[in-house]
Every structure is written in C-alpha cells, then in structure tokens.
Amino acid sequence: MASASLLDISRSGDEVTAVGHGFWTSEHADVLEEAVASAARAHPRPSAARIDLADVERMDTFGALLLERLRRAWTQDGVEPRVVGLKRRYGVLLQEMSRTGHDPQPPARHREAMVERLGHNVVAIGRDSTALLNFVGATVAASLRMATRPRTFRFTSMVNQIDRVGLRAVPIIILITFLIGCILAQQGIFHFRRFGAEIYVVDMVGVLVLRELGVLIVSIMIAGRSGSAYTAELGSMRMREEVDALRVMGFDPVEILVIPRIYALIIALPLLTFIGSMSALIGGGLLAWLYGGIAPGVFMDRLKDAISIDHFLVGIIKAPFMAGVIGIVACMEGLRVGGSAESLGYHTTASVVKAIFLVIVMDGVFAMFFASIDM
Amino acid sequence: MANGETMEQGNEEAGVGEPLISVRDLVVGFGDRVILDHLSLDILRGEILGFVGTSGGGKSVLTRTILGLVPKRSGTVEVFGQDLDTLNEAQRSAVERRWGVLFQQGALFSSLTVKQNIQFPLRENLKLSQKLMDDIAYAKIEMVGLKCEAGEKLPSELSGGMIKRASLARALALDPEILFLDEPTSGLDPIGAGDFDELIRTLQQTLGLTVFMVTHDLDSLHTVCDRIAALADGKVIAQGPIETMMASTHPWLRAYFHGARARAVRSER
Incomplete structure (x- = not known):
C-alpha cells in the first residue's frame, strides 16, 4: 500500500515545492530518508521553498525528524522553507523535533586498541596478585585471631559447608574419577599390548592416579563446582549489602563468611581426593580385567609391588594446599563483586579460571619439590 | 505492507475514548492462590490511566499478563481490537511493536x-541507515530530557533517574501507541518524580500516546492521571477520575486517598 512516492519535488520559477504523501512513519523511514537526501541534493540553494504536508496521513517521530532534516538542509542554504498543510496534531511533535539535534553527538565510545588492552591486562595481573596476597594475609590474620579465642570459630557453619562441598560432591567425584581411571587403563593396555607389556598398565595407573591425577581432577572439579558456588554466594551477599550489614554490626566478614568456607574445603578436599583415587583405581582395575584380561588378583598383587606409601602421600599432602588456593581465590573474588549482576558473572568466571590455573601451577611446584626430596 | 491495515486504525483524532486495550474476566493465579479474580478493565485511547492497589496485590501481574509474560487461567485480553490468544506469531509481533514498556528497574x-539500547528495537525491526538511527536515538534521548553525552554511557554509569529516562527512551524507540509504566517514579526523589510526571504528560501530548501507569505515587495520581483504576481482592473496585476516587466509600480507597500522606499531598495544593 506504500504510495508510489512519499515526497514529490517540483520547481516553478525560483520556488521549489516539496509535496509529501502517505505515511511518514518508521516503516517507510528508509525510503523517506533517501527521498529527503535527494531532494536536498537536487535543489541546493533555492530562492524560495515550500513544504506541503496536507497529503501526509500519518507522521511519527521518524517522519518528523526527516522533515526537520529537509527543513534544516534548506535553511542552511539560506532559505527558510514554509511548512504548510501540516495537521494540527503533529505541530507539537515537529516543534519538539526542531528543538532536538542541535547538541553535537558525542564521539563513539573509545574502544581499547590491542596494545592498550595488553597494558591494562598487565596492570590488572599486578593488582590481582597484590589483592591475592592481601587476602591471604587477612585470612591468616583472622585465623590467628580465632586461635586465641577458639569459641568464636563458627563450627556449625563449617560443618554445613563440609556437607555442601564435601558430602554432596561425592557422587560426581566418584563418577568422573572412575571414568578417568577406565580411560587411562584402556589407553595404556592398547599401546602397551604392542610390546607385550600390558601388565605395566597397573604401575602406570597406580602411580599416575595416586600422585597426580586423583588430586588434580578432584581439585579442578571442586574449583568448578564449589569455588564458583562460594564466589556466587558471597558475591550476591555483597550485591544485597549483606556484607556491609555484617560489618556495621561489628563483625568481620572474613571471620564469619570466609574462614568456615576455606576450612571446610581444606577438610573436604583430601577426603574427596582419597575417594576419587580409589574410584579411579577401581575403574582402572575393572577395565584391565574386562579389556586387558588382567584378573583382579593379579592387578592387586602388581599394584602392591608398584606403589608405595610415598605415592599415596604425595597426592594427599597436596590436597589441602589445593583446597586453600581454591577457597581463597573463590572467597576473594566473591568479596570483590560490585553492585551489578554482570560483575557477579565476571567474578565467578574469574574465580574458576584463576583457581584452576593456580592449582596447576601449584602442582608443578610440588612436582619439583617432591622430586628434589626423592619422594 | 503487512501492517497497513493496522496502521489505518491508528487515527488518533477519530478514536479518542475507544478502548485500546480491553481485559475481560481475567483470572490469574499461582498454585492455589488466585491473584486476579475475574478482573475487567478498559484502557481508553489517549488517556493516562493510573493503576493503584496494595503491594503484592497483583498490579504488576496484570501488566505482565497483558504483555503476555504471565500465563492466564481464563479470560480475554484484547489489544488494538485483536484478541491476543488468536493471533499467530507474526501478528503478535506486529502488536508488540506498537507498545512500549518501562520496567520498574529500567531493564x-x-x-x-x-544509544545502542535505543537502537536495538530499531535495528531488529526496521532497515535504517546508521546515520538515521543515530539521529533518532539522540532525538529520543533529548526528548526524555537527557543530555546527548548520556548516549555513549553504559547503564551501570547512570543514576537511578537517568536509567528511568533512558529506558523510557528505549520504550519510545519505535513510536508505540501505548506505553506501560511500572512504578515510573519509585526510587526517584520528589523533584525527580515531579519532573518525570511532567515528562510523561508532555510526551503523551506530543506523541499522542496512551499510557497505562502502575503507581503508588499520590502526586502522580493527582497531577498526570486522567483516570484511575483501583485494584483490591483481585478485582477493579473503582475507576474514574481522582474526584471519584476521593468520593468513594470503599474502606481501602478511603484509607488510600484520605490517609495521612494523602492529606499532606492535598494540603500542598
């Protein structure tokens, strides 16, 4: 139904007449914009101009803005066009439009160039490291304060957290580590079979799971599952000013919120690591039996020879340190959440990424340490 | 053009006073709790309708039901003369383009x-040049009383009053015929709230808008609303201009319009 032309231009003598038709509304704004531009281009510097809008049935902001654009184009050329036939109800709208658009539009938001972003990131890493050290300090200080007056320690809160991050994580930890054990054994048997050394799969699975994989997999799982939950809980408490409420009541949020959570993780993670390692060994043993034909009795005998208590200790000693890192990073990020929801999302992601990164770095450091003390 | 016929009925002069939205026998509930119980209400073309009611009494639920965000149990909602339940997707989105919503928190x-917020509905619905979209966005920003610099700001950098204005600009992006306002003046200081009321009145006259306003603000009810509808026990218990409300003998309305705060508002005038 769009009429053939929204704007007709005719010239009689020195006067240019623009006649509008139909619907000057948002749906036709693209066509109208083109028509207005070409009208202003085709007839620059008229000595007189008239815009006749009697035939315009409907006009909205879009139409009014484009009409204003045409009027301004000709006004700039030195001719004030007469606007005739405008329906009365659009008068206010046109007036409103003629008021707007005089202020300069601000320049588009500055986008960071790559080098600039690199610089910002480097500075941010520096700040993060200081913040992490600060937080470690605050946690240690709060722990020491609590050690002097043990009654202030929130035991109930910690038990509750152990239930949430420990007990309820058991099924998923068992499942994942079981599957990892299976995969490890399968890969080992598949490749060792070529030189008839299937039995060494038991050594590989035993050593790898107990020393490295058990604690790593469990730590990464817990960083994703419980670390993110810590950050999100503390973050939303900060958004709703609950943390500030604690502070004005004279409580230290670190003592009340952070310490029970971190200690809960430090207690839960070694237990989960133990469960996870056992589950991976069971998975490996089961697969070795079904796929590699190594009977359970043989597997057990070989395992006894292959591993010593040292292997087991190496894994378990690392677990509380991993827990500390995960807990501290998660709580720190939670308490850094600002007022907005996107900041909550940002810090939750950052918490998981940083925790996993630090867990792997720590694992490397431990590997060097244990190698140098021959463990 | 698909919505040619819908546009022809949009002649403001011809239809002042005809119902633009009519809600009939609407029942909405959650679980075993009935919030709206056979509620009927008309919103007339060209008016500013104030909607009052107790907190948690279902004011926002009615708005959200009309907008289709909350499912209803029974009853009909007709918008621009079309029953929303009978529309297919394309017809429905054509209706949705003709209303604008200002959410309580701005959204x-x-x-x-x-600027990008305002341009979002433009970009999705129309094919316009970037220059025209910029001009339109800045025109709307100025229309709602913001400075052009605000266009390049992110919502997190705005104050509460500016957020309300910016989201009003976004609600107006497509030149809607009806505007839903959910507690537009809540969280604003009295001066800001007064300015906002005035702004809504000006825009309503400039753009020929119909406004449905959920509010608690007695000042707004007195100054800008043409008509007021009051919700209690899931029904509209009274509607009419402010005088009707003041004269009502319903206990809740008497408490609302003759309470201490209401007297304070009146004595100012």
Missing part, C-alpha cells in the same frame, strides 16, 4: 550503551 541491556 536496560547492561552490555549496551544507552
């Missing part, structure tokens, strides 16, 4: 600047 998209 600006937090990752976009104010």
Whole structure:
C-alpha cells in the first residue's frame, strides 16, 4: 500500500515545492530518508521553498525528524522553507523535533586498541596478585585471631559447608574419577599390548592416579563446582549489602563468611581426593580385567609391588594446599563483586579460571619439590 | 505492507475514548492462590490511566499478563481490537511493536550503551541507515530530557533517574501507541518524580500516546492521571477520575486517598 512516492519535488520559477504523501512513519523511514537526501541534493540553494504536508496521513517521530532534516538542509542554504498543510496534531511533535539535534553527538565510545588492552591486562595481573596476597594475609590474620579465642570459630557453619562441598560432591567425584581411571587403563593396555607389556598398565595407573591425577581432577572439579558456588554466594551477599550489614554490626566478614568456607574445603578436599583415587583405581582395575584380561588378583598383587606409601602421600599432602588456593581465590573474588549482576558473572568466571590455573601451577611446584626430596 | 491495515486504525483524532486495550474476566493465579479474580478493565485511547492497589496485590501481574509474560487461567485480553490468544506469531509481533514498556528497574541491556539500547528495537525491526538511527536515538534521548553525552554511557554509569529516562527512551524507540509504566517514579526523589510526571504528560501530548501507569505515587495520581483504576481482592473496585476516587466509600480507597500522606499531598495544593 506504500504510495508510489512519499515526497514529490517540483520547481516553478525560483520556488521549489516539496509535496509529501502517505505515511511518514518508521516503516517507510528508509525510503523517506533517501527521498529527503535527494531532494536536498537536487535543489541546493533555492530562492524560495515550500513544504506541503496536507497529503501526509500519518507522521511519527521518524517522519518528523526527516522533515526537520529537509527543513534544516534548506535553511542552511539560506532559505527558510514554509511548512504548510501540516495537521494540527503533529505541530507539537515537529516543534519538539526542531528543538532536538542541535547538541553535537558525542564521539563513539573509545574502544581499547590491542596494545592498550595488553597494558591494562598487565596492570590488572599486578593488582590481582597484590589483592591475592592481601587476602591471604587477612585470612591468616583472622585465623590467628580465632586461635586465641577458639569459641568464636563458627563450627556449625563449617560443618554445613563440609556437607555442601564435601558430602554432596561425592557422587560426581566418584563418577568422573572412575571414568578417568577406565580411560587411562584402556589407553595404556592398547599401546602397551604392542610390546607385550600390558601388565605395566597397573604401575602406570597406580602411580599416575595416586600422585597426580586423583588430586588434580578432584581439585579442578571442586574449583568448578564449589569455588564458583562460594564466589556466587558471597558475591550476591555483597550485591544485597549483606556484607556491609555484617560489618556495621561489628563483625568481620572474613571471620564469619570466609574462614568456615576455606576450612571446610581444606577438610573436604583430601577426603574427596582419597575417594576419587580409589574410584579411579577401581575403574582402572575393572577395565584391565574386562579389556586387558588382567584378573583382579593379579592387578592387586602388581599394584602392591608398584606403589608405595610415598605415592599415596604425595597426592594427599597436596590436597589441602589445593583446597586453600581454591577457597581463597573463590572467597576473594566473591568479596570483590560490585553492585551489578554482570560483575557477579565476571567474578565467578574469574574465580574458576584463576583457581584452576593456580592449582596447576601449584602442582608443578610440588612436582619439583617432591622430586628434589626423592619422594 | 503487512501492517497497513493496522496502521489505518491508528487515527488518533477519530478514536479518542475507544478502548485500546480491553481485559475481560481475567483470572490469574499461582498454585492455589488466585491473584486476579475475574478482573475487567478498559484502557481508553489517549488517556493516562493510573493503576493503584496494595503491594503484592497483583498490579504488576496484570501488566505482565497483558504483555503476555504471565500465563492466564481464563479470560480475554484484547489489544488494538485483536484478541491476543488468536493471533499467530507474526501478528503478535506486529502488536508488540506498537507498545512500549518501562520496567520498574529500567531493564536496560547492561552490555549496551544507552544509544545502542535505543537502537536495538530499531535495528531488529526496521532497515535504517546508521546515520538515521543515530539521529533518532539522540532525538529520543533529548526528548526524555537527557543530555546527548548520556548516549555513549553504559547503564551501570547512570543514576537511578537517568536509567528511568533512558529506558523510557528505549520504550519510545519505535513510536508505540501505548506505553506501560511500572512504578515510573519509585526510587526517584520528589523533584525527580515531579519532573518525570511532567515528562510523561508532555510526551503523551506530543506523541499522542496512551499510557497505562502502575503507581503508588499520590502526586502522580493527582497531577498526570486522567483516570484511575483501583485494584483490591483481585478485582477493579473503582475507576474514574481522582474526584471519584476521593468520593468513594470503599474502606481501602478511603484509607488510600484520605490517609495521612494523602492529606499532606492535598494540603500542598
């Protein structure tokens, strides 16, 4: 139904007449914009101009803005066009439009160039490291304060957290580590079979799971599952000013919120690591039996020879340190959440990424340490 | 053009006073709790209708039901003379383009600047040049009383009053015929609230808008609303101009319009 032309231009003598038709509304704004531009281009510097809008049935902001654009184009050329036939109800709208658009539009938001972003990131890493050290300090200080007056320690809160991050994580930890054990054994048997050394799969699975994989997999799982939950809980408490409420009541949020959570993780993670390692060994043993034909009795005998208590200790000693890192990073990020929801999302992601990164770095450091003390 | 016929009925002069939205026998509930119980209400073309009621009494639920965000149990909602239940997707989105909504918290998209927020519905619905979209966005920004600099700001950098204005600009982006306002003046200081009332009145006259306003603000009810509808026990218990409300003998309305705060508002005038 769009009429053939929204704007007709005719010239009689020195006067240019623009006649509008139909619907000057948002749906036709693209066509109208083109028509207005070409009208202003085709007839620059008229000595007189008239815009006749009697035939315009409907006009909205879009139409009014484009009409204003045409009027301004000709006004700039030195001719004030007469606007005739405008329906009365659009008068206010046109007036409103003629008021707007005089202020300069601000320049588009500055986008960071790559080098600039690199610089910002480097500075941010520096700040993060200081913040992490600060937080470690605050946690240690709060722990020491609590050690002097043990009654202030929130035991109930910690038990509750152990239930949430420990007990309820058991099924998923068992499942994942079981599957990892299976995969490890399968890969080992598949490749060792070529030189008839299937039995060494038991050594590989035993050593790898107990020393490295058990604690790593469990730590990464817990960083994703419980670390993110810590950050999100503390973050939303900060958004709703609950943390500030604690502070004005004279409580230290670190003592009340952070310490029970971190200690809960430090207690839960070694237990989960133990469960996870056992589950991976069971998975490996089961697969070795079904796929590699190594009977359970043989597997057990070989395992006894292959591993010593040292292997087991190496894994378990690392677990509380991993827990500390995960807990501290998660709580720190939670308490850094600002007022907005996107900041909550940002810090939750950052918490998981940083925790996993630090867990792997720590694992490397431990590997060097244990190698140098021959463990 | 698909919505040619819908546009022809949009002649403001011809239809002042005809119902633009009519709600009939609407029942909405959650679980075993009935919030709206056979509620009927008309919103007339060209009016500013104030909607009052107790907190948690279902004011926002009615708005959200009309907008289709909350499912209803029974009853009909007709918008622009069309029953929303009978429309197919394309017809429905044509209706949705003709209304604008100002949510209580603004609901600006937090990752976009104010300008991009306003341009979002334009970009999705129309094919316009970037220059025209910029001009339109800045015209709307100025129309709602913001400075042009606000256009490049992110919602997190705005104050409460500016957020309300910016989201009003976004609600007006497509030149809607009806505007839903959910507690537009809540969280504003009295001066800001007064300015906002005035702004709504000006825009309503400039753009020929119909406004449905959920509010608690007695000042707004007195100054800008043409008509007021009061909700209690899931029904509209009274509607009419402010005088009707004041004269009502319903106990809740008497408490609302003759309470201490209401007297304070009246004595100012």
